[in-house]
Amino acid sequence: MTPRLLRLVVPLLAGVIVLAVVVQRWVGEDIAPREAPASPVASASATPTVVGSAGLALQGRVIHDVNGNGALEPGEPGQPGWSVCLQASLDNATCAKTDSSGSYFLGIGFRLGTGKPVHFMPPALPVDGTGRPLGWVQTAPEVTVPYPYGFLLTEDDLRRMGGLDFGVRPAEAVQFTGSAWADAAPLPSGMRIQAEINGTVCGEAVARDLWGLGRTTFALTVFSAAERPGCGKDGDAIYFAADCCKQGDTRMAWHTVSGAEVERLNLTWGVVFAAYSGRVGLTEGREPPQGPVQAYVGNTLCDELRGLDFGSDFGTVSKPLIVPSAGLKAGCGWAGEVVTFTVGGIQANERVPWTPGFHELTLTLP
Numbered sequence: 183m184t185p186r187l188l189r190l191v192v193p194l195l196a197g198v199i200v201l202a203v204v205v206q207r208w209v210g211e212d213i214a215p216r217e218a219p220a221s222p223v224a225s226a227s228a229t230p231t232v233v234g235s236a237g238l239a240l241q242g243r244v245i246h247d248v249n250g251n252g253a254l255e256p257g258e259p260g261q262p263g264w265s266v267c268l269q270a271s272l273d274n275a276t277c278a279k280t281d282s283s284g285s286y287f288l289g290i291g292f293r294l295g296t297g298k299p300v301h302f303m304p305p306a307l308p309v310d311g312t313g314r315p316l317g318w319v320q321t322a323p324e325v326t327v328p329y330p331y332g333f334l335l336t337e338d339d340l341r342r343m344g345g346l347d348f349g350v351r352p353a354e355a356v357q358f359t360g361s362a363w364a365d366a367a368p369l370p371s372g373m374r375i376q377a378e379i380n381g382t383v384c385g386e387a388v389a390r391d392l393w394g395l396g397r398t399t400f401a402l403t404v405f406s407a408a409e410r411p412g413c414g415k416d417g418d419a420i421y422f423a424a425d426c427c428k429q430g431d432t433r434m435a436w437h438t439v440s441g442a443e444v445e446r447l448n449l450t451w452g453v454v455f456a457a458y459s460g461r462v463g464l465t466e467g468r469e470p471p472q473g474p475v476q477a478y479v480g481n482t483l484c485d486e487l488r489g490l491d492f493g494s495d496f497g498t499v500s501k502p503l504i505v506p507s508a509g510l511k512a513g514c515g516w517a518g519e520v521v522t523f524t525v526g527g528i529q530a531n532e533r534v535p536w537t538p539g540f541h542e543l544t545l546t547l548p
Contacts, residue, residue, distance in 0.1 A: 247349035260284015301332030308352035471526025482513030
């Protein structure tokens with residue numbers, strides 16, 4: 183009999199959780215926002231339109247903010263070919279592409295309530311005068327979602343503004359996206375994360391658990407010294423701080439990525455922990471086990487994932503299994519201890535040493 187693999191992977195909102203830092207191309211990825219004016223920019227041409235089962239529509243433009251002042255002035259050109267999406271849930275989005283003038287129109291068939299993310303992606307990267315790829319950054323309105331560009335739009339916003347314009351410009355910057363944790367728990371949603379270089383704040387983002395699934399994610403742009411005095415140049419180290427916490431243990435070297443790439447990483451503050459995601463291998467012809475995936479140290483249950491669908495992919499949007507240090511939860515992780523796992527009450531074959539960090543593994547059942 184051959185094993186059948188069912189996934190227990192945990193992504194960073196859009197993409198699988200990365201357990202060592204991985205560099206990926208920027209275009210098409212969920213990457214970093216930038217600081218910008220706090221007020222949403224009402225579309226100059228938009229008026230409320232009744233379409234869709236919810237009786238609402240969203241329209242506006244993606245505009246090249248040539249001088250980068252966030253004001254979106256007359257004469258600044260629209261950006262054609264950008265994909266603009268309004269996300270109802272993790273697996274339900276309404277999308278459209280901007281036309282030759284940079285305009286988009288979305289009929290909305292669902293209620294926005296207290297906020298749904300609008301996010302968008304470029305068709306290509308800009309380049310500098312030498313042909314070196316740069317990155318796009320959003321200048322207006324302020325990015326308030328853990329997507330590369332976007333805004334958390336409420337129904338009141340939409341009825342008040344009638345539409346929403348976005349300003350973007352090319353910039354020399356490093357892009358990061360990932361998840362954020364403090365004392366082995368997701369960073370509180372809405373908390374700000376800052377990137378600091380030599381004591382200068384060079385980037386800032388809002389971390390959010392958009393769907394209430396126990397994972398707080400962020401997308402962060404860190405600017406170069408050419409963009410902001412005192413910021414990134416070769417050889418500099420980037421440190422990360424949050425509203426709740428001073429600089430954490432994670433640091434990145436500025437020169438490891440260029441402006442056309444994004445690094446995914448997990449930011450942690452406070453008590454150390456081990457996080458596990460991966461796959462469960464099931465034997466062909468055997469009924470999938472019913473019940474949670476659990477992590478133990480000795481006889482101590484340190485964490486579990488419940489409500490999983492073993493007939494298809496599972497654990498793909500929830501938090502990973504978290505095994506904190508014994509200083510946070512008595513009987514759990516410390517150096518030299520072994521972590522074991524059960525799936526639906528069945529002991530898995532795998533035994534792994536407890537090591538702080540993010541790990542991926544395949545669990546097999548006897």
